[in-house]
Amino acid sequence: MTKYTILPKDVSESDFDAAVKEFTAILGADKVLTAGDKLQPYSKIMLAVETDKHAASAVLLATTVEQIQAIVKVCNTYKIPIWTISTGRNFGYGSAAPVARGQVILDLRLMNKIIHVDPELCTALVEPGVTYQQLYDYIEENKLPLMLSFSAPSAIAGPLGNTMDRGVGYTPYGEHFLMQCGMEIVLANGEVLRTGMGGVKGDKAWQVFKWGYGPTLDGMFTQSNYGICTKMGFWLMPKPPVFKPFEIQFDEESDISEIVEMLRPLRIAQIIPNSVVIAGTLWEAATCNTRRSDYITTPGATPDSVLKQIQKDKHLGAWNVYAALYGTPEQVEVNWKIVTDVVAKSGKGRVITKEEAGDTQPFKYRSELMSGVPNLQEFGLYNWRGGGGSMWFAPVSQARGSECEKQMAMAKTILNKHGLDYVGEFIVGWRDMHHVIDVLFDRSSEEETARANACFSELLDEFEKHGYAVYRVNTAFQERVAQSYGTVKRDVERAIKRALDPNGILAPGKCGINI
Amino acid sequence: MNSMRREVLKSIAAASVAIPAAASVPASAAGLHRTGAAASGTARVLPVIAGLPLDAAFVRGVITASERSAATVAPTQSIGKLDSAAIAALTVASDGRPTTIVGLTDSATAMLVLGHMRSKNATVVAMTHHRLAHEANAAAWAAHIGELAVAQALSPAALLAGAADDGAAGAAYVPDGISYMSFTCVI
Numbered sequence: 266m267t268k269y270t271i272l273p274k275d276v277s278e279s280d281f282d283a284a285v286k287e288f289t290a291i292l293g294a295d296k297v298l299t300a301g302d303k304l305q306p307y308s309k310i311m312l313a314v315e316t317d318k319h320a321a322s323a324v325l326l327a328t329t330v331e332q333i334q335a336i337v338k339v340c341n342t343y344k345i346p347i348w349t350i351s352t353g354r355n356f357g358y359g360s361a362a363p364v365a366r367g368q369v370i371l372d373l374r375l376m377n378k379i380i381h382v383d384p385e386l387c388t389a390l391v392e393p394g395v396t397y398q399q400l401y402d403y404i405e406e407n408k409l410p411l412m413l414s415f416s417a418p419s420a421i422a423g424p425l426g427n428t429m430d431r432g433v434g435y436t437p438y439g440e441h442f443l444m445q446c447g448m449e450i451v452l453a454n455g456e457v458l459r460t461g462m463g464g465v466k467g468d469k470a471w472q473v474f475k476w477g478y479g480p481t482l483d484g485m486f487t488q489s490n491y492g493i494c495t496k497m498g499f500w501l502m503p504k505p506p507v508f509k510p511f512e513i514q515f516d517e518e519s520d521i522s523e524i525v526e527m528l529r530p531l532r533i534a535q536i537i538p539n540s541v542v543i544a545g546t547l548w549e550a551a552t553c554n555t556r557r558s559d560y561i562t563t564p565g566a567t568p569d570s571v572l573k574q575i576q577k578d579k580h581l582g583a584w585n586v587y588a589a590l591y592g593t594p595e596q597v598e599v600n601w602k603i604v605t606d607v608v609a610k611s612g613k614g615r616v617i618t619k620e621e622a623g624d625t626q627p628f629k630y631r632s633e634l635m636s637g638v639p640n641l642q643e644f645g646l647y648n649w650r651g652g653g654g655s656m657w658f659a660p661v662s663q664a665r666g667s668e669c670e671k672q673m674a675m676a677k678t679i680l681n682k683h684g685l686d687y688v689g690e691f692i693v694g695w696r697d698m699h700h701v702i703d704v705l706f707d708r709s710s711e712e713e714t715a716r717a718n719a720c721f722s723e724l725l726d727e728f729e730k731h732g733y734a735v736y737r738v739n740t741a742f743q744e745r746v747a748q749s750y751g752t753v754k755r756d757v758e759r760a761i762k763r764a765l766d767p768n769g770i771l772a773p774g775k776c777g778i779n780i
Numbered sequence: 781m782n783s784m785r786r787e788v789l790k791s792i793a794a795a796s797v798a799i800p801a802a803a804s805v806p807a808s809a810a811g812l813h814r815t816g817a818a819a820s821g822t823a824r825v826l827p828v829i830a831g832l833p834l835d836a837a838f839v840r841g842v843i844t845a846s847e848r849s850a851a852t853v854a855p856t857q858s859i860g861k862l863d864s865a866a867i868a869a870l871t872v873a874s875d876g877r878p879t880t881i882v883g884l885t886d887s888a889t890a891m892l893v894l895g896h897m898r899s900k901n902a903t904v905v906a907m908t909h910h911r912l913a914h915e916a917n918a919a920a921w922a923a924h925i926g927e928l929a930v931a932q933a934l935s936p937a938a939l940l941a942g943a944a945d946d947g948a949a950g951a952a953y954v955p956d957g958i959s960y961m962s963f964t965c966v967i
Contacts, residue, residue, distance in 0.1 A: 306898035420864040558958045641862040647888040651959020652909050709909035
């Protein structure tokens with residue numbers, strides 16, 4: 266019996282006592298949480314596994330880099346594993362909870378300074394706790410001619426955490442890691458590394474030149490456990506004189522192949538400069554407050570006939586394409602003609618402009634996402650089935666119609682087999698597709714949770730057989746997904762881990778990386 | 781929730797008696813840390829709703845239980861349309877004083893509120909998913925959930941028993957029914 270809710274793996278109570286005492290000396294008593302009711306909010310996960318598997322033993326609230334340096338030293342002394350979060354709003358990927366039971370959460374949300382925003386060079390440097398809403402408010406209050414790019418949970422998530430997890434957004438700057446420029450990293454031994462130009466004394470180019478000299482290291486700190494990012498620079502898009510969002514609706518699920526073939530050339534040529542979204546009926550209906558129970562209360566997958574009814578009732582397409590044009594009036598006019606000509610020539614698809622859509626949803630929130638205005642509309646997905654279960658399944662593919670059609674059919678078949686629905690969208694990168702599927706289930710039902718877990722496993726297995734893997738995954742499946750990428754990659758990752766973090770104190774198990 | 785906890789909660793609900801204030805039952809007896817409203821003397825309860833059909837019934841239950849426990853009830857906060865400003869306003873509404881926040885909302889709203897509570901260092905006392913066959917006849921259920929949610933914050937016995945429970949509140953859990961989520965936090 267221990268006085269703690271749980272202990273970190275292989276750490277004795279006396280060692281944990283000593284570590285907590287030292288953490289308290291570093292941070293103050295109110296910044297070291299060990300009581301069960303204070304840890305409970307950090308355990309709220311949406312995954313199809315037991316909550317206990319991801320329960321933390323303590324939470325540390327750091328406010329300075331120096332404190333983090335001191336914390337890792339204590340962790341090395343007592344072999345305490347720490348799991349770092351910034352805002353901890355990675356819902357559906359694990360939220361704030363650690364990858365393994367007993368890890369100590371290092372919560373950096375109180376490090377929330379916007380260190381600088383340069384409106385001329387269009388760059389920013391922020392701490393981990395800065396949210397997109399905070400940055401948006403700063404830009405608005407200071408009337409800066411800049412546009413943010415963020416993922417759908419925008420308002421409450423933050424640029425550092427999203428970028429470190431290689432999240433994407435919906436503007437022309439939507440590939441967030443591509444727009445990252447300069448990191449400050451606390452290493453496991455307590456040293457502070459600045460990537461790119463950041464190590465040069467007197468340098469002013471940290472946020473404008475990514476590569477620096479020698480190996481470019483930034484990438485290895487993303488989706489990894491090699492260091493703790495305490496500052497990150499990134500580029501901001503200048504606000505264009507004209508922003509023209511539009512939607513193209515397609516009536517049939519089988520249209521997906523033609524849609525992709527039609528859009529890819531426009532995307533690669535940058536006629537359409539932002540990440541085009543191709544969202545299915547259920548995605549769009551759910552984000553606009555449609556609940557499954559509005560239509561059907563029998564268990565299992567929602568029949569196609571019901572999907573068609575929802576499509577009709579909510580004035581949606583089977584596929585709903587969202588994109589936007591950005592630039593001067595002349596640029597937008599030229600590109601608009603190219604886009605509408607391509608759609609007209611295809612003989613399919615209804616183009617809907619902002620003027621036609623007005624303030625209706627989902628056009629409104631999609632338009633906001635593409636113009637850097639935060640909102641929380643997409644959380645409506647969690648009301649489709651209710652019950653608090655969500656796991657993102659996000660396989661990558663080439664931006665080819667045949668690939669998307671194949672992936673969509675495979676995913677729908679597997680989900681329906683397990684009594685769950687295909688709630689998915691494709692995000693068209695420059696040449697790739699992020700196929701994002703929200704595996705939604707009722708986590709209050711043990712039976713449905715078990716089904717969702719089996720479904721997710723089967724999705725990973727079957728997609729892998731066809732040469733597909735996900736680009737990101739929730740904490741319950743990170744070890745499994747690491748296996749998809751091969752043993753050589755894993756060996757290299759482990760060698761780096763052992764070199765940089767010989768005691769394995771930083772987020773052991775994250776992305777399947779251990780010492 | 782396991783059956784034992786459910787039975788304890790049912791007995792509390794069925795007895796429909798005034799639930800003792802936290803001060804009268806040592807928190808340590810239940811192995812709980814009580815740092816919020818109940819520990820501070822006069823408790824303050826803030827009901828949260830999300831523009832759903834059972835809002836009024838839930839708030840009625842919250843008021844009933846609060847009066848029973850001599851707690852004050854702050855103006856109800858409605859968080860409709862997944863509005864981040866309304867969620868952030870919960871902190872303002874708590875007015876810097878220890879406040880018990882009790883809600884009966886949809887899953888998405890609850891998720892956002894609980895995320896916000898974590899960011900404000902609040903204590904999440906309980907959270908439960910519910911499923912109803914119909915909303916039409918569920919007013920009594922919602923009122924009872926409101927009462928139980930308040931009880932959880934103000935009584936270790938109720939908290940030990942578990943989250944506000946459909947069975948205890950007089951409505952069966954219906955798989956694939958209409959989804960709600962109740963929660964009790966102390967900020």
